[in-house]
Structures are given as structure tokens and as C-alpha cells.
Amino acid sequence: MSVVRTRFAPSPTGYMHIGGMRTALFNWLWARHNGGQFILRIDDTDQERNNDEALGPILAAFRWLGLDWDEGPEVGGEFAPYFQSQRTEFYRAACETLLKSGKAYRDFDPPEAIKADREQADKDKQQYMNVRRSLDLSEAEVEQLIAENQPYVIRLLVDRTAKVSITDQVRGDVEWDCSLINDPVIMRADGSPLYNFATVVDDAHLKITHVIRAEEHLSNTPTQLMLFDALEYERPVFAHIPFVAGPDGKKISKREKYVEKLRKDAKFGKLFQIADDVLPQIGMGSSETINPVMVAYYEAVGFMPEAILNGLSRLGWSFDDKTEQMSLEFVTKEFTLDRVVKASAALDPDKLLSFQEYWISTLSLEEKIDRCVPYLVKSGMISEEVTDQERSYIGKLLTALSERIKLFSDVLSYDEFFVPDEDLEYDEKAFQKRLVKPENAAPLLAQFRDVLATTEAFDAASLEDVLKSWVEEAGINIGDIIHALRMSVTGKPAGPGMFETLELLGKERCLVRIGRTLEILNNNSSPA
Numbered sequence: 001m002s003v004v005r006t007r008f009a010p011s012p013t014g015y016m017h018i019g020g021m022r023t024a025l026f027n028w029l030w031a032r033h034n035g036g037q038f039i040l041r042i043d044d045t046d047q048e049r050n051n052d053e054a055l056g057p058i059l060a061a062f063r064w065l066g067l068d069w070d071e072g073p074e075v076g077g078e079f080a081p082y083f084q085s086q087r088t089e090f091y092r093a094a095c096e097t098l099l100k101s102g103k104a105y106r107d108f109d110p111p112e113a114i115k116a117d118r119e120q121a122d123k124d125k126q127q128y129m130n131v132r133r134s135l136d137l138s139e140a141e142v143e144q145l146i147a148e149n150q151p152y153v154i155r156l157l158v159d160r161t162a163k164v165s166i167t168d169q170v171r172g173d174v175e176w177d178c179s180l181i182n183d184p185v186i187m188r189a190d191g192s193p194l195y196n197f198a199t200v201v202d203d204a205h206l207k208i209t210h211v212i213r214a215e216e217h218l219s220n221t222p223t224q225l226m227l228f229d230a231l232e233y234e235r236p237v238f239a240h241i242p243f244v245a246g247p248d249g250k251k252i253s254k255r256e257k258y259v260e261k262l263r264k265d266a267k268f269g270k271l272f273q274i275a276d277d278v279l280p281q282i283g284m285g286s287s288e289t290i291n292p293v294m295v296a297y298y299e300a301v302g303f304m305p306e307a308i309l310n311g312l313s314r315l316g317w318s319f320d321d322k323t324e325q326m327s328l329e330f331v332t333k334e335f336t337l338d339r340v341v342k343a344s345a346a347l348d349p350d351k352l353l354s355f356q357e358y359w360i361s362t363l364s365l366e367e368k369i370d371r372c373v374p375y376l377v378k379s380g381m382i383s384e385e386v387t388d389q390e391r392s393y394i395g396k397l398l399t400a401l402s403e404r405i406k407l408f409s410d411v412l413s414y415d416e417f418f419v420p421d422e423d424l425e426y427d428e429k430a431f432q433k434r435l436v437k438p439e440n441a442a443p444l445l446a447q448f449r450d451v452l453a454t455t456e457a458f459d460a461a462s463l464e465d466v467l468k469s470w471v472e473e474a475g476i477n478i479g480d481i482i483h484a485l486r487m488s489v490t491g492k493p494a495g496p497g498m499f500e501t502l503e504l505l506g507k508e509r510c511l512v513r514i515g516r517t518l519e520i521l522n523n524n525s526s527p528a
């Protein structure tokens with residue numbers, strides 16, 4: 001077999017769709033599995049937007065996931081250019097070939113004539129088939145119309161007696177009856193190519209061996225097959241993969257209405273909430289700007305590329321009936337098209353989170369620190385110049401938090417470890433419940449502060465001993481002090497282990513914070 005060449009051909013839309021990324025991944029996997037090449041081609045013929053801005057997020061998504069491309073934007077390649085907007089001459093030449101061989105023709109029918117034909121067909125309860133009036137024109141008449149600048153489109157002349165078929169690598173044998181296919185327009189009146197035509201010319205020129213794409217393109221395939229044949233190009237192998245579904249079983253979409261529905265879904269709602277908690281803190285907008293339909297979402301809120309690759313590779317493909325956690329290396333080795341299923345595959349936020357939980361557990365502490373630090377810096381909790389001391393402090397915090405850190409941005413929920421003591425905020429409800437309501441909270445806290453003030457060894461184990469013996473001596477329950485203590489030093493009702501928290505904050509900060517709490521309690525009983 002010749003070297004496998006696959007391609008992903010996005011239109012530059014300003015974002016990378018999570019479903020599109022799955023299509024891209026399957027192309028990448030198939031190329032890499034076979035030691036072949038993966039090509040990025042940019043389908044920008046309908047482009048009105050600035051290409052750089054519209055393409056940037058797409059390339060960024062590939063880079064973030066570590067999916068490289070052998071040819072395409074920025075890297076170039078033997079078959080450059082890789083932007084359809086720059087390949088017009090190829091489409092013109094192919095069109096010329098088809099016109100010369102009589103496999104395509106200029107259709108001078110004005111839109112009104114076509115509309116009338118359609119209406120007539122409707123009236124007759126017949127399927128509309130385009131009427132080939134322009135085929136009756138003599139060569140001289142055609143020349144004349146061209147000379148008069150009469151607008152025309154170019155259509156492929158379909159052999160209405162033929163059938164075309166493929167053996168799709170996912171969907172099996174598929175056949176189309178050409179008697180039902182209208183002569184497709186391949187070039188518009190303004191000389192711009194239509195998708196079906198441009199994609200065939202490019203797939204042939206780029207020597208694409210396997211076209212792996214979303215199943216919605218299956219209906220374009222007969223036209224493309226006829227074009228491959230008419231141009232005497234070798235046909236690639238096709239694999240139409242199932243769409244990525246949302247919770248409603250429909251194709252997950254970036255349309256506003258769909259996104260609003262996703263926001264209300266229990267599982268997806270969690271992801272939106274994460275965006276709304278995290279993004280404003282790091283100056284990246286909110287779920288209004290970045291949402292879980294976009295690959296950028298997962299990077300922004302601190303998923304690992306490994307988790308997303310794992311999740312995407314499981315959308316419609318499996319290694320066996322039980323293996324869930326898989327590295328890109330493993331999937332690359334095992335990926336074959338015959339294990340891609342026909343049924344649509346639903347993107348499951350809980351599954352992505354569970355992959356994330358697994359992949360983060362494989363990281364060393366240093367790696368975790370590296371990936372959490374940018375969140376702390378961007379939120380302003382620490383300054384850009386991170387000292388060794390700060391790194392070791394963050395390391396201790398992450399160790400104390402252990403499984404509580406699932407996404408790298410989760411560290412932002414522990415601002416109490418970074419804020420100056422005088423800025424510590426208290427959870428209002430918990431403050432009332434833990435500090436104001438229990439009558440003995442304030443006096444016990446004051447007593448224990450004095451104990452802490454004389455404690456020399458401020459490590460978690462020693463602190464635990466100190467607190468436990470004091471509790472025993474005082475004849476109280478541990479719960480009488482521990483909740484009040486936590487509230488006063490962190491402002492929150494929950495967090496990492498109490499003694500680790502005290503150790504991390506250190507003696508001075510603990511004393512200052514308890515002092516501040518007592519002051520509030522003595523004054524007006526409300527932190528606000």
C-alpha cells in the first residue's frame with residue numbers, strides 16, 4: 001500500500017469544535033498508526049474573516065493536544081499552498097479539463113428559469129431534475145454568450161444511468177443511483193469553486209489516501225466520487241465517522257440555542273459553572289466566551305491534554321469492552337478504522353472529568369506545581385516571579401489537597417492560602433453557624449490561640465498532639481474547637497486537613513487570623 005496520507009480540512013471559524021477535534025484526531029491516529037502523514041488543509045473559500053484570527057484557535061488546539069501536522073499552515077509542504085483560497089488555479093485547471101472532455105458544461109440558465117423548473121416539477125409531483133437546456137447550445141452560441149459576458153455556472157454532467165458506490169470503512173457498502181442526482185454546480189458564476197469540487201481537486205493533488213470525516217458528509221460523497229472519476233483521479237478510501245452527540249443525542253453544536261440547552265443540562269452545567277468560576281479570575285471572560293463545545297475550554301479551565309485525547313479517542317472507538325484509560329501512544333498503536341462504530345457517541349462531561357482525575361494522578365508533584373502556578377499568577381494570587389519558597393509552599397498545599405485538585409484551576413478555590421491576612425474573607429453562613437451561634441466558640445478560640453502562641457513545633461503532627469491534649473484537658477469535644485478554628489484561619493467551612501492547614505499557614509498567620517476573627521466577634525459578630 002502507498003504511504004497513508006490523511007487530512008483534516010477545517011474552515012477557519014475562530015474556534016476549534018470539540019467534535020471536529022475528534023475527527024481530526026481520528027485522521028491523525030490513522031496516519032500515525034500507519035507511519036503515514038497527516039495534513040492540515042484550510043477550507044477558506046467562503047472566508048470573509050481575517051484568516052489569522054480565525055485560524056489561530058484551531059492551530060492552538062492542535063498544539064495544545066500535541067497533534068502535529070506534517071504539511072499545512074506554518075509548516076508548508078510539497079503540495080503547498082494548503083489554503084483553498086490560494087489554490088484557485090488548480091480548480092480552474094481541473095474545470096478546464098472537465099469542460100474540454102465534455103464532462104462538465106456551462107449552464108447559462110438564469111436563476112428564474114431554474115426556479116420555474118422546480119415549481120413545475122413540484123406541480124407535477126415529480127422529483128426536480130435540472131433541465132440541461134444549455135447543452136443544446138452550439139459551440140458558437142456558447143462563445144457568443146461568453147463574449148457577451150452572460151453569467152454562467154459550471155456543472156458536472158452526471159451520467160444518469162450510472163450508479164456509484166464505495167465500501168466505507170465504517171459504514172460498509174453504500175451505493176447511490178445517479179439518476180436521482182442533479183448535475184452539481186462545481187464553479188459559481190464568480191469563478192469560485194464549490195466545496196465538493198475543491199475538496200476533490202485538493203484531496204487528489206495532496207495525494208490523500210483516506211478521507212476520514214463526519215458522517216454528515218456521506219451525502220456529498222456520490223458527487224465527489226463522480227468528480228474523482230471524471231477527472232481520472234484515483235479515489236481515496238472513505239470512512240464516515242459518527243457524529244459527537246450532546247446529552248440529547250443530537251450533534252453537539254456551537255449554535256447559541258444549543259449551547260443554552262447544554263448549559264441547563266445537569267452534567268454540562270457543571271462544566272459551564274467551572275468556566276464561570278475560573279475564567280473571570282484569570283481574565284479570560286466567562287462561559288459566554290468559552291464553553292465546552294470548544295477545545296479551548298478544556299485548556300482554559302485546566303484539563304490535561306492527555307485526558308481530552310483519552311476522552312475523544314473513546315468517542316466511537318474502543319480498544320476492547322473494558323479498557324478506558326489510554327495514552328495517545330497506546331491508542332496510536334491500536335487504532336484501526338474497523339473498530340470505529342456507526343452509532344453516534346455522546347460526549348460525557350463526567351467521563352472527561354474521570355479521565356482527568358486519572359491523568360492528573362500520574363503527575364509528579366513538580367509537574368502539578370508547574371501547571372497550577374500559571375493559574376495563581378494569572379489570578380494575581382502570586383506574582384510572576386515565583387520564588388523557590390513559593391514553589392515549595394504551593395507543593396505543600398497541593399500535597400495537602402491531594403485528590404481535591406482535579407483540574408489545575410481547582411487551586412484557585414484555595415485563595416485563603418494566598419491572601420494577606422487582613423483580606424481574608426469569611427463565608428457568611430458558616431461564620432454564623434460556626435463562630436457566632438455556638439456560645440463557647442469565641443472563648444475557646446481565644447484559649448486555643450494562647451496555646452498556639454506557645455507552641456514551638458508548628459508541624460501538622462505536633463499540632464495534632466497539641467490540640468488533642470488541650471481538648472482532653474479542657475474536657476470539650478474536638479468538634480467544639482475544630483470548626484471554629486478552621487473558619488477563623490481559612491474563612492471557609494471545609495478545606496484540606498486542619499493540621500496541614502495550620503502548618504502551611506504558619507504560626508504567625510494563624511495567630512493574626514484568629515486575632516482578627518476574635519475582634520470581629522467582639523465587635524459586631526459579623527465579618528461583613
Ligand code: GLU
Binds near residue numbers: 043199212213217
Ligand atoms: N471543510 C469541510 C468541513 O469542515 C471538510 C469536509 C471534508 O472533510 O471533506 O466540513
